[in-house]
Amino acid sequence: MAHRTPLLTSATLDGECGATIMLKSESFQRSGSFKFRGAYNRLSQLTDRERVAGVVAYSSGNHGAAVALSARLLGIPAVIVVPATASALKLAAIAGYGAQLRSYDPATERREEVAAAIAAERSLTIIRPFDDYAVMAGQGTVGLELADQAGQLDLVLAPVGGGGLIAGVATAVKGLQPGVAIIGVEPEGAGDTSQSLRAGHRVAIGEPATIADGLRASQPGELTFPINARLLADVVTVPESAIIETMRFCFTRLKIVIEPSGAVALAALRAGLVPAVGRVGVVLSGGNIDPADFAGLLAS
């Protein structure tokens, strides 16, 4: 059901980094990000009774859109809990996939509690954004395809928010090629996994502050963290300026649209925060950004 997304290459990029860089471009995935893989995998494993009742998810972004699209494809009713402050454009995308929107006030309500209340009231299944093995397994198909398309790899870089994408990718890639180093990348203002790895346990940071709206997790997942602690060689952080510069590079040189969260892994490589050697797979995780927001970021 998911698209097999292309592996893009660029002679300019290889020259700049001194390595062979292969970009797994999930911006071309259905719903515009890798999130479709995990959401569809999770929803396709519901029982008949669960399917009839429906699902609920909390997200105004890529997870919300991915659950909404997956639910439509499977004929499952879906409620997406979104902040009242979310952009009209993102809400239109979710509503366009046929999901029911339920807004909440982020100043006075917690989205997990809103979703839990709706789930209890209507017997809906909650679809978590990352802390779920079926979701992680779905995201892991990014890694399966990458290993198949790229052949032997030396290094794989992927963004880290709650840690579901990289947990799935690391499991898949290291299962096939045990010698590959997997390195995660977070924005400097949302370095919860980086700090947790150094502390040796899950730590919560204050309010995450980054333009990478898909990576604003304040704590690693309960299920994702042990996997990542075991499989990742490292998690590094990148400054906002490097994210914007890489979005610009993707636009002007690669001619592709990458959202801030989608650009962090390549930004770390281009900024020299991770040494590039040999054959490097990089996950560009999504391309959902409003043109006006894009213009604003690049002008900043």
Next chain:
Amino acid sequence: MAHRTPLLTSATLDGECGATIMLKSESFQRSGSFKFRGAYNRLSQLTDRERVAGVVAYSSGNHGAAVALSARLLGIPAVIVVPATASALKLAAIAGYGAQLRSYDPATERREEVAAAIAAERSLTIIRPFDDYAVMAGQGTVGLELADQAGQLDLVLAPVGGGGLIAGVATAVKGLQPGVAIIGVEPEGAGDTSQSLRAGHRVAIGEPATIADGLRASQPGELTFPINARLLADVVTVPESAIIETMRFCFTRLKIVIEPSGAVALAALRAGLVPAVGRVGVVLSGGNIDPADFAGLLAS
């Protein structure tokens, strides 16, 4: 030497148009547009003596970049004649490929004459942007690949400036699949080929006025026009608003960067100016646009 560019598809687009749309995305070509194909083919056919002396081309845009890159790959000296008013960014791209820049004042000098004078003085070969069979043949490889990747086609749409791209594409596609209708698309403000086809001979229009800077030809080519008059089913024109709307669609839905000239063929289809039936190949001819110019157009 040229990239075999991908054929992109979109369920959204197919639903909107009621046909199977396949997008031949030359935005992913070397130098960012189809122009590399024609320039490289032409330069690779120079004699040894011509190679040593070098080449000259007049263009501040895609043809200039394509000749500069082709010349570098073949080890041929290149001079690109550019207007003094050209954007610093485009000039940097051409200079980045190692070509020598020669600027002229568009208010007082004609670029063809500047190039001819340099060519005569230094025994350089002039590389014309479209009115050259080797250039047309190179552009025709877009059609060869399209026919191979798409299988049986009913309709092919491509942009028309001087007419070199579509002459090559029509020759290739109709050579392989004689029943395919080939339709060209021009901006309303640069409809010289459309008007010439109706007149039955080449007519010159006044100063072309369009945001599609690669399609600002005021008269069809002497060599391209007879081919196009014989092979094209029609040439239609699109308003500027449809071009911008399609650039926005490519950004928000397809996650690709398409310049105004590159968007006209898809714009004609999406605006209903060409009836979409069956299997339709559409050439997205290039993706070279400065992010600030892109933002300005989409905000207009």
